[in-house]
Amino acid sequence: MRKYEKLWFVILVLAVASPLGLYLPELMKAESAWGEWSPGEIKSQIGYIPEKMSQTAEIWKAPIPDYAFPNYAFSNYAFSNMEKSSLISRSLEYIFSALIGTIICGVFGHLGAKALLKRKV
């Protein structure tokens, strides 16, 4: 059992360090991943928002969009003009998202694997 605890501890360390995934792109002035632009970004690139894209892009309202609490949700990490305090809160939200996400993945991974195990012949 202890070996798994070790690995979960590594996951915990990664979760606490996860805001690096926010800061580094910000620091190097890197923008969204290729093909993951918001409709607004698409418009600034090609001059228009593709018609069907504008109809379906917002089809789902995620509860924690872009790993940030909705009130503070700045899409695509474009927060270079934000105050320092909001960078800190953004990091805390990111860590919170990392913890919630890994726990849920862990639970579903466990349940999924267990379910497949039970039906083993």
Next chain:
Amino acid sequence: MHIPDGYLGPPTWGASWIVCIGLWHVSASKLRKTLDAKLVPLISISAAFSFIIMMFNIPIPGGTTGHAVGGGLIALVIGPWAASLAVSIALVIQALLFGDGGITSIGANCLNMAFVLPFTSYFTYRVLSAFLPTKRSGVKALAAGISGYMGLNAAAFTTSLMFGIQPLLHTGPDGHALYAPYSLNVAVSTMMLEHLLLFGFIEGLVTGLVIYSLKKSQVTSEWTMGGFLHEKV
């Protein structure tokens, strides 16, 4: 690599869902026959690991961002079928809870990152281990790293194909794209360039380093490891 909603037309995301559901079904029936109880905690950790590693966005200075997926590593550790399950779980949670990747495109994203990636890495490793002395930790890590690199690039390729065929399938009478606007040429060359030159190496590095440390720490001695860490293949 997480395709959002609105980028793929219904034929592409619909077909991807159908293929993906078929593959999930195959995956589940494979696991029902082979899944060892010892692997349950590892599948759970693998799903969490894939989720967390994808949060580490790596920048191309002044350009775009990308990230590792961990799918190659997971395939080498718990086998490709279990890996497809673990990575799929991470991708579905990301889409539903965090809006990272679309809902309509869950099938497409799982196809690319939960199937193409782990299976490419797995088979790359199988081929390499036939030629290389992978009993040695360093060589094993190198082979694992190359497998991770190949896997992520294969996934980037199929993702870029999905983006790139959209203008061919869906262009309005005014010549404007209706979904993802970039041509096949642009999509494939841009995505492949950034993955071949940077993000693939990140995935390779993660894969190689973790395999190396798992092997060195002996923490893995009781695990099945997809048959690889003990060279049962």
